[in-house]
Amino acid sequence: MSTHMPPVTEQDASSAAAPAHPPRTDRRGALGGVLLLIGVALAAANMRPAVTSLASVLGEVRDSLGASTTWASAVTSVPTLCFGVAGIAAPLLARRLGSGRVIAVSLAVLTAAMALRVLNGPWTVLGGTVLVCAAIAMCNVLVPVVVKESFPNRVGMATSLYTTAMAAGGALGSTLTPMLNSATGSWRLSLGTWLVLALAALVVWVPATARSGRTAAPAAPAEPGRSMLRSPLAWVITGYFAMQSLVAYVVMGWLPEVFKGAGIDAGTAGALLGFLLLVGVPINMVLPSLVTRSRSQSGWAAGLAVLTITGMLGLLLVPTTAPWLWALIIGVGMSAFPLALVLLSLRTASAADTARLSAMAQSVGYLIASVGPFLFGVLHDLTGAWSSSLLVVVAVVVVQGIIGTVAGRPRTV
Structure with a gap:
């Protein structure tokens, strides 16, 4: 962003170094930065409601459509699968169009797809969910890049x-959707209703990126010869991202059904599920800042894994004895996600490397997840029971903790 200024004469040159008032461009730039932060928050608020809202009424949707359990399993797998596939395209589109424009288009697609998926039968729901999650995938990859750049x-x-x-956003999606379903008698x-949140994000994002001028332009070409696929550390971080994503989307997709199965x-x-996700709100407010102040993040990764294992074992052995406690512990343990996001920045030396590592971790990681x-x-x-499924999740979290300990050691790719 630039503003035309008159030529500086010899008379006023002496006072140019100490202007009486801040330049207008500085004030507009600060306002653009605040608006961009609001846009980032609204975009992020749309990352999970599309998943958790459907999970909270999955049984009702399946019964209403006469769909099978295999269909329900496919629907719960769609988010991570789409995140992986669509995430590959995000950095390519960002280099051509700019991160800001790609996120804006993604929010528009998300808004339309949220309406589409409730219009017809099981295949429409599945197809609409694919589009919803593809749009979210673009934002998943590019919003951390916007944060690093801006x-x-x-x-x-x-x-x-x-x-x-x-x-x-995830907590609201899980908690409010069953209430809305009961009040309206319509899961559709x-x-x-959640398309309103996507539309609000779009309405703020477009002027925010235009005003800030920081993410509207296409990204600089990638440095030649740089490939994250050749970096062992990049693969370790990708593995950590994959394990925590697998656990998170199992929880968000199936936890209500596990509790229903327990009576x-x-x-x-x-x-x-809403409470579990809500637990992450205050933790996510403070954890990234605390993590960035630590020289090593290994202890954080190990501690969060231990908490998740504890909650999962409680859910496995005595699910109805203290369900709110298990939800609390698992919710704290799932703060491995903001830790994974911070590692994308801490383990890279530039925004370009962050983009590459984010694309690799999220595309490959989500495909695995x-x-x-x-x-x-x-x-x-x-x-016929959830025991075997929960035991597999516990094993995955053990692997997550081990990989996270390695990824947390201070160095860059």
């Missing part, structure tokens, strides 16, 4: 805002 000295603060908004209306009513089961929700449902069908 707020290089406040990565912890901006990441806190981003992850807090994401957690809050209760799911479709808990549908409303309470949805509220438990997509196996989790599908396998979780299939194991339940084969065994």
Whole structure:
């Protein structure tokens, strides 16, 4: 952004170094930065409601459409699968169009797809969910890049805002959708309501990127010869991202059904998932800043894994004894996600490297993670219980903790 200025004469040159008032461009730039932060928060708030809202009424949707359990397993796998596939295209589009424009188009697609998926039968729901998750995938990859580029000295603060908004959106999606379903008697209306949030993000994002001028332009060409695929550390971080994503989307896709299987009513089961995600809101506000102040993040990764394992074992062994406690512990443990996002920035030396690592971690990581929700449902069908599925998740979290300990050691790719 630039403003035409008159030529500086010899008479006023002496006073140019100390202007009486801040330049107008500085004030407009600051306002653009604040608006961009709001846009980041609203974009992040849309990352999970599309998933958690459907999970909270999945049984009702399946029964209403006469769909099979295999269909339900496929629907729960769609988010991570789409995140992986669509995430590959995000950096390519960003280099041509700019991160800001790609995110704007993605928010427009998300708004339309949220309406589309509630219009017809099971294949329309599945197809609409594919489009929804593809749009979210673009934002997943590019919003951390926007944070790195636009707020290089406040990565912890901006990441806190981003992850807090994401957690809050997911919690609202899980908690409010069953209430809306009960109030309206229509799962279609209760799911479709969430397009309003996507539209709000779009309305703010477009002027925010235009005013700030920081993310509207196409990104600089990638440095030649740089490939994250050749970096062992990049693969370690990708593995960590994959494991925590697998666990997160199993929880977001299936936890209400696990609680229902234990004899808990549908409303309470949805509220438990909402509570679990809500727990992440205050943690996400402070964790990224705390993590960035630590020389090593290994202890954080190990501690979060231990918490998740504890909650999962409680859910496995005594699910109805203290369901709110298990939800609380798992919710804290799932703060591995903001830790993974921070690692993308801490383990890279430039925005270009952050973009490359983010694309690799999220595309490959989500493709690996997509196996989790599908396998979780299939194991339940084969065994008639959730025990085997939960034991597999516990094993995955053990691996997550080990990989996270390695990824947390201070160095860059």
